[in-house]
Amino acid sequence: MSLYVKFIWFTFTTMLVSSLIAFFAMNIYYHQYLKGENNDKNMTIASSIADFLNETTSARAEETLALLGEAGYQLYMTDGETVRRFGGHYRDETMDDAVIRQVLDGKVYNGIRDFPRETFVTGFFANELKNTVGVSIVIDGERHALFLRPNIKLLLQELHLLFGGLAVGIILLSFIGMLIVARLLILPIIKLTEATEKMGSESFNVPLSIDRKDEIGRLADQFLTMRARIERSILKRKEFVHNVSHDIQSPLHTIQSYLTLLQKEGVSENEKEQYSAIIQEEITRMSLLTNQLLTLASFDAEATDPVEEVYVDQQVRETLSHLRFAFEEKELGISFISESIKVRGNAPLLQTVWENLLTNAIKYSEPGCSIEIQMTSTPDSMILNIQDEGVGMSPHEVKHAFDRFYRADQARTRSLKGSGLGLAIVKEIIELHKGTIEITSTPAIGTTVQVKLPLL
Amino acid sequence: MIRILAVDDDVHMLNFVAAELRQAGYEVVQVTSGEEALLRIESETMNLAVVDVMMPGIDGFELTQILRTEYDLPVILLTARHHIEDKERGFLAGSDDYLVKPFESKELLYRVKAILRRYNHPENDLLTIGSLTIDLKSYEARSTNGTLLTPLKEFELLSLLASQPNQVLSRDLMIERIWGIDFQGDEQTVNVHINRLRQRLERFAPDVQIITVRGVGYKIEVVR
Numbered sequence: 001m002s003l004y005v006k007f008i009w010f011t012f013t014t015m016l017v018s019s020l021i022a023f024f025a026m027n028i029y030y031h032q033y034l035k036g037e038n039n040d041k042n043m044t045i046a047s048s049i050a051d052f053l054n055e056t057t058s059a060r061a062e063e064t065l066a067l068l069g070e071a072g073y074q075l076y077m078t079d080g081e082t083v084r085r086f087g088g089h090y091r092d093e094t095m096d097d098a099v100i101r102q103v104l105d106g107k108v109y110n111g112i113r114d115f116p117r118e119t120f121v122t123g124f125f126a127n128e129l130k131n132t133v134g135v136s137i138v139i140d141g142e143r144h145a146l147f148l149r150p151n152i153k154l155l156l157q158e159l160h161l162l163f164g165g166l167a168v169g170i171i172l173l174s175f176i177g178m179l180i181v182a183r184l185l186i187l188p189i190i191k192l193t194e195a196t197e198k199m200g201s202e203s204f205n206v207p208l209s210i211d212r213k214d215e216i217g218r219l220a221d222q223f224l225t226m227r228a229r230i231e232r233s234i235l236k237r238k239e240f241v242h243n244v245s246h247d248i249q250s251p252l253h254t255i256q257s258y259l260t261l262l263q264k265e266g267v268s269e270n271e272k273e274q275y276s277a278i279i280q281e282e283i284t285r286m287s288l289l290t291n292q293l294l295t296l297a298s299f300d301a302e303a304t305d306p307v308e309e310v311y312v313d314q315q316v317r318e319t320l321s322h323l324r325f326a327f328e329e330k331e332l333g334i335s336f337i338s339e340s341i342k343v344r345g346n347a348p349l350l351q352t353v354w355e356n357l358l359t360n361a362i363k364y365s366e367p368g369c370s371i372e373i374q375m376t377s378t379p380d381s382m383i384l385n386i387q388d389e390g391v392g393m394s395p396h397e398v399k400h401a402f403d404r405f406y407r408a409d410q411a412r413t414r415s416l417k418g419s420g421l422g423l424a425i426v427k428e429i430i431e432l433h434k435g436t437i438e439i440t441s442t443p444a445i446g447t448t449v450q451v452k453l454p455l456l
Numbered sequence: 457m458i459r460i461l462a463v464d465d466d467v468h469m470l471n472f473v474a475a476e477l478r479q480a481g482y483e484v485v486q487v488t489s490g491e492e493a494l495l496r497i498e499s500e501t502m503n504l505a506v507v508d509v510m511m512p513g514i515d516g517f518e519l520t521q522i523l524r525t526e527y528d529l530p531v532i533l534l535t536a537r538h539h540i541e542d543k544e545r546g547f548l549a550g551s552d553d554y555l556v557k558p559f560e561s562k563e564l565l566y567r568v569k570a571i572l573r574r575y576n577h578p579e580n581d582l583l584t585i586g587s588l589t590i591d592l593k594s595y596e597a598r599s600t601n602g603t604l605l606t607p608l609k610e611f612e613l614l615s616l617l618a619s620q621p622n623q624v625l626s627r628d629l630m631i632e633r634i635w636g637i638d639f640q641g642d643e644q645t646v647n648v649h650i651n652r653l654r655q656r657l658e659r660f661a662p663d664v665q666i667i668t669v670r671g672v673g674y675k676i677e678v679v680r
Contacts (some may be wrong), residue, residue, distance in 0.1 A: 320605060322554075324570070325567060325570075327607070331652070332607065333604065333610065334604070334605040335601070336602050336605070337603075368648070370655070370659070372659075
């Protein structure tokens with residue numbers, strides 16, 4: 001069922017149900033309270049009519065009754081045998097003889113008050129003799145029973161028309177209004193649906209002209225933001241896959257070519273050694289790349305909330321002692337100055353950060369140089385500076401240092417093992433910890449990496 | 457002779473590790489499971505264990521824990537995946553060091569040597585000169601400024617000089633003590649290392665100075 005049909009159904013049902021509820025409620029209210037009041041009001045009128053008629057002559061009484069009939073009362077007068085009516089017939093004129101006799105004996109009849117309650121009939125409109133008040137009157141010394149009630153039809157005919165028209169008008173206009181509102185609501189939803197369907201087939205530029213301030217407007221805004229983000233992430237993913245494939249493909253290709261060279265006849269020992277070294281290097285590079293991809297994947301997959309308290313100075317110290325082999329190889333000296341600092345974070349991830357940054361510093365240092373590591377704290381943050389005397393980077397290289405698969409020195413890469421993922425990973429982890437990382441570098445002078453992390 | 461227990465369920469890897477260690481002059485006991493390792497260590501004394509993490513049955517972490525707590529044996533863990541959690545678990549299990557596969561044999565040998573060196577210094581062996589404290593066990597120099605980690609040769613030079621402060625030591629003596637009698641290089645090597653060390657000290661502990669005594673050698677002094 002479409003939304004339109006639902007709207008119409010809903011409007012219709014609402015009207016029907018609310019009318020019914022209102023009708024029953026008013027019916028109950030009438031029978032509970034109004035009926036009595038109505039009876040008393042009419043009884044007062046009947047009593048004063050009786051008083052007047054009792055005092056006057058029969059001719060005048062006749063005139064008065066006729067006048068009352070014309071003025072909007074329905075009167076039914078009987079002496080037990082003959083009946084006289086003024087102001088028209090009752091639709092139903094059955095009446096217990098006992099009641100008539102009682103009234104003739106001088107009792108009053110409270111028919112409106114005692115009118116039985118029926119589910120689908122409003123007692124107020126029931127044009128029945130039973131639904132009247134009765135008093136006894138004496139005309140010409142003869143007793144009569146007089147039953148009366150207002151002639152609703154005569155009195156309220158125009159009002160009926162008015163209210164009927166009003167009701168029809170309300171219903172019709174409600175339906176039309178509802179249709180317009182429905183259209184206004186449904187139109188943007190249709191647009192959104194179309195845009196979503198198009199997005200399924202990877203077209204992200206379907207224009208969406210929904211300018212509203214309400215919930216649907218917000219939905220549209222959210223949709224646009226989300227669409228942009230998905231588009232970006234799909235582009236990134238494609239680029240990523242492209243880069244990964246290239247980075248796995250190219251060392252494989254190199255390995256294959258050099259293996260072919262090795263298998264040729266007449267390869268000298270010297271060449272063999274050289275080729276093996278190249279193969280070795282490429283394998284190491286691939287292994288590093290897959291390792292870092294694993295780190296990235298586990299990092300992307302796990303919801304890694306920084307939760308534990310981590311003694312970062314301790315971590316850096318451990319990392320240094322683990323990397324000692326690497327800087328021993330290059331005869332680097334490392335000074336580490338720190339105080340005891342703890343931050344809230346994810347320990348293994350932070351360890352990855354220190355390891356990557358220190359490995360980089362070692363990798364790009366010239367043999368015999370120094371690396372200075374300084375860890376200090378301000379009241380609200382931890383600051384780590386890693387300063388090397390390495391090859392340095394140009395401003396352009398600094399700018400792209402954190403891009404995945406960006407490697408500063410394309411030409412030199414062959415001799416320096418790198419996956420191009422290290423700094424990208426580092427940056428993501430630091431951002432996860434709400435910290436910042438900055439690189440300042442001068443070619444041939446060295447590089448300083450500064451990491452700031454908020455304290456507990 | 458130093459005996460090393462090598463544990464790995466991957467026979468190729470095990471052979472590679474054992475071959476490299478043997479070539480470096482160690483005696484190697486090869487086993488292919490944690491259970492076998494525990495049997496062998498009952499009957500033979502070992503100095504060090506090289507243990508692979510991923511093994512069926514008793515895995516590397518478990519084995520490390522047993523070897524460390526019950527036999528007080530230093531352990532180097534070999535992890536196949538560069539997986540951060542493994543690293544953490546390795547530390548928890550109390551390994552002395554770990555290596556991520558694939559590794560170069562010289563890295564393995566370096567770590568083996570470093571651990572054995574640490575275990576041969578049961579007590580803290582400290583030298584003090586000026587603001588500098590030289591820790592012969594961990595091969596670190598400390599001052600109020602922090603920690604200075606220098607390459608091995610420089611560290612040995614520093615400890616040699618600091619063990620006899622204010623005394624002039626000749627380059628020949630240094631070569632003999634640090635590089636060994638078979639050393640092929642010349643005195644220039646000593647000069648290069650001394651210069652580097654001097655620069656590092658200038659920044660890290662300015663009160664400790666290495667002074668060149670022309671025609672003789674070097675001495676270390678504390679300057680106020």
